Amino acid sequence: MDGQQAPGGSGPVIVQEESHPAGRRATPRACAGRALWPLVGLSLMIGTAIVLSWTFEYVTVGQYLVYTDDAYVRMNEVPITSAVSGLVRDLLVIDNQEIVAGQVLARIEHRDESAATAVLNDIIAPVTGVVAASGLHVGESVTADRPLMAVVTPGEAQVIAGLAVSEITYVAIGQAVTIDVPGLPSVRLYGHVADAELIGAASGSRYGEDRIALKISLLKAAMPPELRSGMAVGATILTGLTGTERMVSQVLQERAQRTCSCEPDLRPTTVQRRI
Structure with missing residues (x-):
């Protein structure tokens, strides 16, 4: 502060200097905002990692899975x-x-x-x-x-799974299948696609599509005592790379040609590798 003489010599006048905004202390709100920036960055990094992980899982695995809960256990x-x-x-x-x-x-x-x-x-x-x-x-x-x-009786247990014709495009004989049992989360069975049969349009099926009954052979392992013939299960087929195995559509087409001289509805297509 500098003392200056007031006009007329009546006494000193106190003049206050204005401080520069850069010299002021930051307010608590500004400090809190700056403190949140690292958390925001971390959240963005975690979110990006989750999205990338999900995308990688879908590209490498998820897009090749065919699932149906229209399936049941069949034993001898x-x-x-x-x-x-x-x-x-x-x-x-x-x-x-x-x-x-x-x-x-x-x-x-x-x-x-x-x-x-x-x-x-x-x-x-x-x-x-x-x-x-x-x-x-x-x-x-x-x-x-x-x-x-x-x-x-002793023998191979099977799972019969129902799929629409439009869902078997990449399904082939020999592909791996996992079986989950509702109500028994600890039970998981493994098998492979063994055969298929055209069973016609099911009542109330979507768009009136024909249905396919897949015969899934289970690995020869001890069956859980809770498992019963006729029990409903879920079946997930890992179609993966195709073109190296016999396609289910081809099997059905050949079977239709042997039993019927007419033009079948299910036309085989050459399926290339999906990746």
């Missing part, structure tokens, strides 16, 4: 029936129990009008395997030829 099952009607007196097996051919599974109490006393009829296992889908109870009334239970 032998139905067990009773030759007579009556009441279940004894049930000698439980679900998932291993049995051998000739083993007694249950006894049915049958009352013959010509006999004074009731007759017990043994239900005998016709094959060796594992009891499945029993649901039978002692005291239950059963009728002749009604399935009482089933026996799953």
Whole structure:
């Protein structure tokens, strides 16, 4: 501050110097804004990395996946029936129990009008395997030829998966398949496309497209005890690089030509590698 004489010599006048804006202290809001810039940059970097990762996953894997939840497990099952009607007196097996051919599974109490006393009829296992889908109870009334239970015999389990014709463009015999079971997140099965069959248009199918039933062979491994024949599953086919395997469309076309002299609806196309 410089002291200057007021006009008329009445006394000094105090003059305040204006400070330059650059010399002022930054406000708290400005400081906070500058502090957020590194966080904004980090967020942008993370977001970019996520997008790039997703894009890479789709380009290298995702675009080659064909998924359907119209699929179910099919095992080699032998139905067990009773030759007579009556009441279940004894049930000698439980679900998932291993049995051998000739083993007694249950006894049915049958009352013959010509006999004074009731007759017990043994239900005998016709094959060796594992009891499945029993649901039978002692005291239950059963009728002749009604399935009482089933026996799953040793053999290759399969998955039958339904797809629309438009979805099989890049599907080929031998391609890897993963199977997921709803409600059983710990269960994942693996197999490959083994065969296909044209089953016609399904009721209510999209655009009235014909449907294809893919036969998927599962790897020969121990089947989880929770798995049942007829259980709904999800199937994901890894089509990957094509052109090196026999296309499903080609298989169906050849089969149609052998069974019908007419022009088939499913025309084969030469499918090149997708990448």
